[in-house]
Each structure stands twice: as C-alpha cells, then as structure tokens.
Amino acid sequence: MKDLDIQALCDMRLAHERGDLDRQKFWELMRDHHLRLRAYPPLLAKGEVESIQIGAMGLIAQLESGLKFFWNPENLREPVSEAVNHGAYERFAGRVIDQCARRASLVVDAGANIGWYSVKMAAAMAGGRVIAYEPVGDTAAVLKENIALNGFSDRITVISRGLAARPGQGEIFLPRDTGHVGASLRELHPGEMSRKSVVRLTTLDESLPVNTAPPLDLLKCDVEGAELMVLQGGAAVIARDRPVLFLELLRKWSAAFGYHPNEVIAWTEALGYDCWAVGEGRLRHCETIADDTVETNFLFVQLERDAALIEGLGG
Numbered sequence: 001m002k003d004l005d006i007q008a009l010c011d012m013r014l015a016h017e018r019g020d021l022d023r024q025k026f027w028e029l030m031r032d033h034h035l036r037l038r039a040y041p042p043l044l045a046k047g048e049v050e051s052i053q054i055g056a057m058g059l060i061a062q063l064e065s066g067l068k069f070f071w072n073p074e075n076l077r078e079p080v081s082e083a084v085n086h087g088a089y090e091r092f093a094g095r096v097i098d099q100c101a102r103r104a105s106l107v108v109d110a111g112a113n114i115g116w117y118s119v120k121m122a123a124a125m126a127g128g129r130v131i132a133y134e135p136v137g138d139t140a141a142v143l144k145e146n147i148a149l150n151g152f153s154d155r156i157t158v159i160s161r162g163l164a165a166r167p168g169q170g171e172i173f174l175p176r177d178t179g180h181v182g183a184s185l186r187e188l189h190p191g192e193m194s195r196k197s198v199v200r201l202t203t204l205d206e207s208l209p210v211n212t213a214p215p216l217d218l219l220k221c222d223v224e225g226a227e228l229m230v231l232q233g234g235a236a237v238i239a240r241d242r243p244v245l246f247l248e249l250l251r252k253w254s255a256a257f258g259y260h261p262n263e264v265i266a267w268t269e270a271l272g273y274d275c276w277a278v279g280e281g282r283l284r285h286c287e288t289i290a291d292d293t294v295e296t297n298f299l300f301v302q303l304e305r306d307a308a309l310i311e312g313l314g315g
Helices: 008-018 023-044 079-086 091-102 116-124 137-149 227-233 235-241 251-255 261-269 303-312
Strands: 049-055 058-063 068-071 106-110 129-133 156-159 168-174 195-202 218-221 244-248 274-278 283-285 297-301
Touching: 008 023, 023 049, 049 079, 058 079, 068 079, 068 137, 091 116, 091 218, 091 244, 091 274, 091 297, 091 303, 106 116, 116 129, 116 137, 116 156, 116 218, 137 156, 218 227, 227 235, 227 244, 227 261, 251 261, 261 274, 261 297, 297 303
Parallel strands: 106 129, 106 218, 129 156, 218 244
Antiparallel strands: 049 058, 058 068, 168 195, 244 297, 274 283, 274 297
C-alpha cells in the first residue's frame, strides 16, 4: 500500500466490509495510520498554526489569532504549508502588513492568492474593506472559501483579474512544483513543466477611478515580477492617494519583465516615497537594491505622514 495514500483508509474500510480484510488486521492497519496524527501537536507547539481540523470539507488550519484557512498539503509553498512546516509564515512581514492595515480604510491586495494576507488585513482593520485581485480561477475559488470561512464576505471583495500596466488578457504560467504561489505572467520556473492559462487583466486606475473611488490607504503587491507594471497601471490613484506600498521585489523575477527593482525605488521616490527593506525582525532604510541585498519585501512610505509607523516597527 502506497505510503500516505489518500484513499488508503477508505479502501481498507471497504476491504473489511467486503470480508477481504479480517477485523484484527483492519484495526492494526488503521491504528498505524491514526498514530501519525500524534506527530502534529509537538510540531504545532508555539507556532502560528494552533490546530489542524479534519472534517468532511477537508483540512482547516486555525491560527493562534483564531483565523482559519483551508489547507492543501500538496501545495508545498503555500502560506499554510510554510506556517505548519516552519512555525510561521513571514512572521515579521505579517506584522508590518498588520500594522499598516490597522490604519487603513481601503486596502488592495494584488496577487491575493488563497487570501492569507487579505483575511489577515480584513481582521486587523477597524471597518473598511479589502479588494483582492486573483486572476487564476482555481486559486480565486480557494480565496473565496477562506473569506467565507472567516465570515469576511462583507469586508473583502474578490476581483478575478490580475492587475497590470494595461487592461486586456494575458497568459499566466502555473509551475507544477512551486504551485499557485509561483503563478506569473512570465515563465519563471522553466524546469517545472508549467501549465498555461489565459487570464483577464485590469489596472488599478481602471478599477479605482480617481473621480469616484474612496482613498486607497494600502497596496500590498506580490505578483511574481510584475510589480512595476501594477504601479504603472495605478499611477493616477497612487499619485492621488499616496498609499503605503508593500511590495515583493526580486531581481531575478523583475528581470523576466525587463526591469530592475531599483526602477521601482526611483518611480516611487519621484512621488515622495521612502523605501524600507523588510528583513528578519527589522526594517532597514534602503536606497538601492544591490546584488548582496537579501530582503525580498519592501515597504514604501511617505515619511512626513508615516514616521510613527516606521518608528513603531523599529525602523
């Protein structure tokens, strides 16, 4: 019998009911599977995931905060898997986003994925709403399930499109092993036999027209290399509202789109932004992203307005 075969337990029950597996052997085989559950309490101890619920709907991870997320262990890199494996997912980055969201009334989550940050931001906000953009259909479905699971359907609006520099259509690549967290408009994982699909694209300016939308307070953007394009497509809204920006910037990903992350720093600097690298437990003022820069998350603020935020985060 294949180890950890999802059908193994049900198959053994059916075999016993058909009389192909005697009762004593059935009990012993089931016991061997059940005993694996004992490995999880010490793994979860003192971690961000407080419990894993097993039910007819699947696996649900409940965090120490009380928030819940559906968990598919097949997705090696999704936030829930990393939180279970490592004790937490982006703990300090999460704290930074949490503090930014607490002051916000309107938040945009570009590249919302399964909703790890959309849900956390909605929980942190005192009212207001989150607009979550997720163009991949299967991923957007899980995003909506996680929103409903936490009772946030009235706080989070899902837009099943990707944010880009221009509206239209694009081809997105879904890497086989990295999974949905690596979905990108460029082939970033050529060795993984990525699955391609066509997605719809919009722009921040199209979604939040400057004459009608309420002010945008926070833009969290993790779109696997296309971050500069999201900013360009939201130039009018960003110039109007000067929201706090939380961006993932990787040199190797942006190179696939033909730019360097320093172009993002220059673009935001022209609007009065100051850049801070989000490291392991601290913020570091960042004027340029060099070959030896280890941080991949960056916070952009208006210092005159956001000095207290930076100070509160240890910057």
